[in-house]
Amino acid sequence: MDEDGVCRRCGERLVCIDIDPSETEDFAKSLAALASQREVKADFLGFQEWLERNGPFDAVIDAANVGLYNQKNFSLFQLNSVVNGMRQMSRSNKLPLIVLHSRRVKSGPADAPNNKKLIESWRRAGTLYATPPGSNDDWYWLYAAVSCRSLVVTNDEMRDHLFQLLGTSFFPRWKEKHQVRLTFSRRGPAFHMPPPYSRVIQESEGGSWHIPTLTGDDIEAPRQWICATRNTIRASSRPPLRLSQVGW
Template sequence: MEVVNCTNPQTKKRKKNPLPEGQFYYELGTCSKNNDLAGALALYETAVSQSLRLNHNHYNILIYLCSSSLPDLSSPEAGDAVENPAIDKGFSIYNQMLEKGINPTEATITAVSRLAAAKGDSDFAFELVKTMGKYNAVPRLRTCDPALFAFCHKMEAEKAYSVEDHMVSLGINLEESELSALLKVSVETGNQEKVYSYLHKLRNCVRCTSVKTSDIIESWFSSKLGSEVGCLNWDENRIKSIMLKNGGGFHGQGWLGKGKWVVSRSTVSSKGCCCNCGQRLDCVDIDRVETEKFAEMIASLAMKREAKSNFSDFQAWLDRNSNYVAIVDGANVALHQQNFADGGFSISQLEAVVKELYETSQRKWPLIILHNKRYRSLTANPSNRKILDWWRAQGALYTTPNGSNDDWYWLYAAVKLKCSLVTNDEMRDHIFEFLGSSFFLKWKERHQVHYTFVKSNLRLKMPPSYSLVIQESEKGSWHIPVEGEFADETSRKWLCVTR
């Protein structure tokens, strides 16, 4: 077979003797990988002297290297004006970029904002972010951080709040480092309303606070102002009602009580009781608004994908039959550890789960969701038919129609009725991807019941007795979980804060 040489002589020649622009870009990339600012600036000076044409990638690399030589934004040094030749050089390159008519990108603005913050000009850093629209660049969290951290560091609280407002208006979600900085400036400037607000924002952002954040929280509760704020009289029934509506774990109605706070390091027992003050922590659920939104989302998706099965019929049936405290994913339970090759389906396993739920819920029947195709195959066996017919007579069985995916049915029922769901399905399949994770994971933690069969003996693993999240009690006390490596959750350190 003849071998054809496809190598282009011109290409080979170009590789041996690259054009100056190509050689510059290659060497600049090497400097970027090695974080070699001095080498990159030397290359830049050579490029300028040779009148090479630079594009936005070249400028971005150069400005980024200048900004990356500065202190970390969230470090104690951030926000102080520093003397660093890289700052002036970075601005010089940025101005050269603008003079050449090259529009900055989000990466450019982020790097220049860092330079401005390091120079002490946090106002300019924020102005850059606010005017990005004229370059058709969209800010990200990292783009806003320089101005936010700089304002917080300089105790310019109102300006820091303005940055946060701008971020929220753009749909940018703040993370713990940003909220921690805002919390600190609020503590140190004595803005008790903002402190309260950021504690709740942290609650929605993280499960456990970092040690750094927990220290800031402790400093507030140990302060003179912290002991002075609050009220002595409140409607306990109203607070309890609001907490129930919120899903437990917080009321959000402001500081309750007055007087000196006592901050202790504590642990929480397996039953959810604080080992210091004895308060029982909540297993936090999604609130009522989120629950309704979640149920509507599931129904909407199900009807798009279950058009042939008339999912709306199930919704109407569930409205008429809503007195359930548990939903059972019938196929998941009955097929657990069975031989799929033989079509194994253990009705006895399903029966054991149903019986256990019935006995432990003051003799209330759970709702078993089973696909009609599976139901019909099972009823060919007289003993199975007898059990299934008995469940149906008690209103404990709903069979989903042919062509349906029963996952939508048991999930919708559990969410709509706000009850437990018995399944080992971790709900990671493609159909659940549409639901997002904003409150799906919180809902799962509160409602999913796992199970095992050990030597044919059923063991139900109920949801945890409490949630690992900042909690505010109806009496005004607080419990804050702190990050760390522990042998088990009962060893985790919590801040227990009581009056």
């Protein structure tokens, strides 16, 4: 498959299954209800109000994950490179929402003078939300991204206990369409945007079938698809399906 989801073997395009906006709204509501049970209710309510005042955002950053990715110590420099990269990609040139636990805002690398300035500038711009002591920041960035219908930047595979509470009917589809993942090189961050097609078994207009064979989250591994086509399709005798693997 190429990046647009066109099969290199049969030339057919993979389809994109859209998410119904009302489904997203329902999911945001159930997410808020769950988060209010698991977190200190007043804290989460305070965040919802803050988001009403300061949002919406085009993108939300899981800042702990981004700042720690491939780093021993939390790196505000790395986080800032991702914040700026997302701003450049935003149509409105708006800064993304940075969700970060308060302990990372108050101590450690945040104490360095340059980092203090950076954090202060994000605060003044209304783009940093420091989640309160004792909170699980995953609830906060996830709720913000779902309710703003925005992208979320994280390499978190979203498989731990919290995400398992969200069920399998809507959340995996939402994640596929909204998660931006990152790799880093000397030139800075590379953004891996959600694909413009859906990774599900599907039949294309011309009658080929495409079947994803890898459902893992490894950014570097090419996703393999099986392309099943018939050379000619006749009513009386259907030739057997031909199977071939196509790299992403």
